[in-house]
């Protein structure tokens with residue numbers, strides 16, 4: 606048995622050999638998420654969308670780098686800031702917009718909204734409005750995959766704010782004891798609502814999973830290459846039965862905590878925002894690298910953006926023109 610593990614470790618490539626086509630696909634996915642979120646903001650500010658949304662703009666590389674390293678039948682769990690995770694795992698733009706606009710064609714027939722998008726077909730076990738709430742679901746799914754022997758891996762997304770929730774420590778403990786195939790993907794975008802994380806989290810964030818002996822790594826969450834490469838290794842390791850991992854992704858949300866959080870001057874400066882957007886933009890960083898490496902050119906990248914924008918516009922039009930559910934089914938599919 607140990608020989609098998611040794612062999613798999615030895616043959617595991619340090620860096621995946623990634624084709625230009627694959628990097629361009631990641632660029633496309635990030636562009637789709639960016640355009641989707643811009644459209645959500647537009648719909649909200651035009652009073653066409655009910656409820657609120659927590660935009661993922663700025664963090665695209667984390668969702669895309671993670672989901673690209675997964676198989677179609679692997680699972681993810683998501684958060685209140687979940688549109689990027691859902692799209693990266695394969696959700697349909699049409700059905701997502703329909704859900705956000707309360708239409709029958711939505712993932713929850715229009716009854717869940719932005720924070721309740723689940724898509725079993727693409728392995729998305731659901732967004733979750735409860736901070737830290739998906740950690741138990743992700744770890745349970747990993748236990749199930751292990752017991753069924755399917756080789757599936759689970760990526761559990763959460764913000765650094767979720768490290769204030771006790772459930773994370775309960776599940777990390779069991780995941781390590783039982784060597785479950787789950788990767789805890791912590792997106793540190795510096796703020797939980799309107800508070801810098803250093804005001805509420807004592808010590809190092811990575812000291813927490815390390816205390817359980819969990820394999821822990823930190824990456825630049827603005828570089829999709831780093832997220833993808835690190836995730837690929839962690840996923841292979843989990844699939845080989847070597848247990849859970851924790852990946853801290855350092856990132857930044859460009860916009861407010863939610864679409865209504867416009868004046869942010871009381872908790873962060875404009876200079877800070879501009880610095881991240883100008884120097885640390887995930888799309889820009891990948892574009893520059895692709896061009897530098899001769900794996901893409903301006904024209905191709907511009908074309909990808911145009912196509913992404915057209916797809917998003919068509920999806921929003923579909924949803925705006927789609928029917929609402931019948932009034933008679935107001936309490937159907939509603940469990941609580």
Ligand SMILES: Cc1ncc(C[n+]2csc(CCOP(=O)(O)OP(=O)(O)O)c2C)c(N)n1
Nearest residue numbers: 686734735736764765766767794796797798
């Ligand atoms: C259990 C729980 N407590 C409080 C909230 C209110 N709340 C919503 S989002 C949020 C901040 C979460 O910060 P973080 O986990 O870092 O994610 P981010 O919003 O930065 O993506 C809070 C406190 C909640 N939804 N659930």
